[in-house]
Structure formats: C-alpha cells, structure tokens
Amino acid sequence: MPVLKIIKESLWGKTLAELEELAVESAFPKFTARQITDWLYKKNISSIDEMSNISKKVRELLSKKYESRLIHPTRVQESIDGTKKYLFPTLQNKFIETAMIPEHNRKTVCVSSQVGCKMGCLFCFTAKQGFQGQLSAGEIINQIKSIEEAREITNIVYMGMGEPFDNLEQVLKSIEILTSGWGFAMSPRRITVSTIGIIPGMLAFLDKSEANLAVSLHTPFNDERRKLMPVQETYPIEEVINEIKRWDFGRQRRISFEYIVFDNMNSSPHHVKELAKLLNGLRCRINLISFHPLPGLQLKKPSDKVIQNFKDALNQKGILTTVRASRGQDIYAACGLLSTKELIKPTAHL
Numbered sequence: 356m357p358v359l360k361i362i363k364e365s366l367w368g369k370t371l372a373e374l375e376e377l378a379v380e381s382a383f384p385k386f387t388a389r390q391i392t393d394w395l396y397k398k399n400i401s402s403i404d405e406m407s408n409i410s411k412k413v414r415e416l417l418s419k420k421y422e423s424r425l426i427h428p429t430r431v432q433e434s435i436d437g438t439k440k441y442l443f444p445t446l447q448n449k450f451i452e453t454a455m456i457p458e459h460n461r462k463t464v465c466v467s468s469q470v471g472c473k474m475g476c477l478f479c480f481t482a483k484q485g486f487q488g489q490l491s492a493g494e495i496i497n498q499i500k501s502i503e504e505a506r507e508i509t510n511i512v513y514m515g516m517g518e519p520f521d522n523l524e525q526v527l528k529s530i531e532i533l534t535s536g537w538g539f540a541m542s543p544r545r546i547t548v549s550t551i552g553i554i555p556g557m558l559a560f561l562d563k564s565e566a567n568l569a570v571s572l573h574t575p576f577n578d579e580r581r582k583l584m585p586v587q588e589t590y591p592i593e594e595v596i597n598e599i600k601r602w603d604f605g606r607q608r609r610i611s612f613e614y615i616v617f618d619n620m621n622s623s624p625h626h627v628k629e630l631a632k633l634l635n636g637l638r639c640r641i642n643l644i645s646f647h648p649l650p651g652l653q654l655k656k657p658s659d660k661v662i663q664n665f666k667d668a669l670n671q672k673g674i675l676t677t678v679r680a681s682r683g684q685d686i687y688a689a690c691g692l693l694s695t696k697e698l699i700k701p702t703a704h705l
Contacts, residue, residue, distance in 0.1 A: 370492075381416060396537070396539055402422075403423050467515035468490055472486060478646065548560060565608060570596075618656055620654075
C-alpha cells in the first residue's frame with residue numbers, strides 16, 4: 356500500500372499572538388512563543404531541531420505537527436540590468452512570481468499576495484490566469500526570506516501578482532511580522548502596498564498598519580478607467596481619492612499613484628487638467644510607467660517623448676511626477692508572464 360505523506364502546517368507566517376495561543380493549547384511555557392519568533396524571523400534555521408534554547412521534548416512535539424523549512428524558488432531569471440525574477444511553487448501546486456530590483460544602494464523585493472487575480476484589469480497579464488487562490492502570510496514572507504538577496508533587502512512592495520486588499524487578513528499579518536520588534540523589525544516606511552482601489556480594504560489597511568499606500572490610477576476619466584479596470588464600477592476612483600483625502604497621513608507616510616501610460620490614450624492635456632482637479636489638495640506623487648506590449652493585448656507602448664511631455668505638464672500643475680525606469684524587460688519582467696508560461700507547459704515537462 357502507498358504511504359500517505361503527512362502534510363505539516365508551517366510555522367512561517369504565524370504572529371507572536373498566534374504562537375502564544377499555540378503554546379497554551381499545547382501546554383508549552385508561554386515564553387516558548389517568543390523563542391520561536393526569534394528563531395523564525397531573526398535567525399536562519401531550516402528545521403525545528405535547530406531551535407536549541409527550546410527543550411528537546413517541546414521540539415519533538417512541535418515537529419509532529421509543524422515544520423519551519425522555507426520553500427525555495429524553482430526557477431530564477433536574471434536581467435542584464437540586475438533585476439531578478441523568481442518563480443515559486445505554492446501550497447496549491449500553482450506558481451507565483453517575485454521580483455528583486457537593485458538600484459544604487461537599495462534592493463527592493465516585489466511580492467505577490469495571491470495566485471492569479473480576479474480583478475480583470477485589461478493591461479495585466481496576471482488577470483489572464485484568473486483567480487487561483489490566496490497566499491498565506493507565510494507564503495508572502497517566504498518570498499522575502501528564501502531569495503538569495505534576503506539579507507540585503509531594503510524595501511518591500513506588494514505589487515506582484517494579485518490584489519493585496521482582496522487578501523487583506525494575510526497581507527496585514529505579513530506586514531505585522533515584517534514590522535514588529537519580535538519579527539523583522541523593519542520600518543513600515545520601507546513597505547508599500549499597491550491597490551486598484553478596494554475602499555473597505557484600503558481603509559482597514561490605513562487604520563491597522565503604517566505602511567505606505569500606492570493606488571493604481573491610469574486615467575482620471577470614469578469611462579476610460581472602466582474599460583481598463585472593472586473595479587471602477589464598484590469603487591470609482593473619485594470615491595477612492597475622496598476617502599484618501601479624509602485620511603491624515605502625517606509627514607512621513609507616503610501616498611502615491613501608479614499611472615501606466617499607453618500610446619495615444621491617457622496622456623493628453625485633458626488628462627493633465629482632470630488629474631490636477633482630482634488630486635487637488637492631496638500631498639502625493641504620480642509614478643509614470645511606460646506600458647510594454649504583452650502577448651494578445653492591443654494596447655501599445657508610448658514614445659519616450661510622450662511620457663516626458665506628460666511628466667513635465669503634470670509637474671507644471673504642481674503634481675510631483677516621476678518616471679519609473681523600465682526594468683528586466685528581457686526576462687518576462689511583466690507580472691504574470693513567467694508563471695503563465697509555467698502553467699501552460701505540457702504536463703510531461705513539469
């Protein structure tokens with residue numbers, strides 16, 4: 356008879372409170388929880404047996420139900436500009452992508468929060484996969500800890516596959532682990548979470564974390580945005596920005612808007628005028644991103660001159676605007692390309 360493999364629950368992604376609850380339920384000393392967080396989030400271990408200041412008996416009991424190993428990427432691609440794209444298997448036997456972007460004295464890791472996505476944005480290749488599952492906080496943290504540059508990461512952006520606020524609980528848990536003193540003790544100012552504008556999730560995020568917020572904007576006009584992003588029907592961008600204007604961000608917490616520029620579509624003087632009206636009174640930044648053609652999409656890349664003129668016009672209106680450099684174009688850098696390619700491989704080649 357075949358031997359059934361026992362699937363153990365991972366300790367990765369558990370908060371201090373959850374580990375304290377685990378300790379109480381298992382009749383361990385409560386301080387064991389903090390010892391576990393030290394081993395998980397502050398030291399490099401590959402097994403529970405390495406938690407040397409925890410009694411052997413407790414380690415044996417933990418090992419029966421839990422594991423602490425990291426899930427390593429199955430594939431890595433490196434661009435000529437130093438950008439790396441990591442492909443990870445998930446607990447659902449699907450694939451997610453993580454990017455590491457080096458720039459001067461910074462190394463930013465771009466993490467995924469879902470397997471696929473249900474939001475259906477026209478310009479996003481991840482949307483072509485549809486929604487396949489939620490990532491746990493442990494799977495989100497795993498993307499940061501298991502890559503080669505783990506010890507060198509300075510910034511984290513939740514801009515990979517999925518809509519973070521459609522997986523709010525696990526995203527908030529992962530941020531708690533990243534920023535807590537018992538976790539990675541990272542400044543929340545070095546973390547940015549991007550959303551297409553799911554208002555309830557956005558407000559909960561603003562209330563329960565101190566990380567920065569980025570909103571996918573792409574056009575100030577309702578009809579245009581509705582064609583690009585179905586979420587416009589439920590959460591119009593004007594309502595999203597009105598909620599943001601009501602929030603006190605202080606002087607350190609940042610709000611930015613991601614704006615993909617498409618050829619002959621969303622960079623006219625009318626767009627500049629409407630953006631100035633929409634964002635009036637809000638201390639923010641617009642990051643312009645040049646669209647790069649994707650298989651099966653008719654949207655086209657704008658010229659560098661178009662982007663520069665658009666940037667200058669917005670800055671003249673008093674809106675701080677920068678152009679985000681395109682990175683990793685030679686390695687399927689656009690989100691969703693690499694994992695989609697992996698998913699459609701013939702079974703014989705998996």
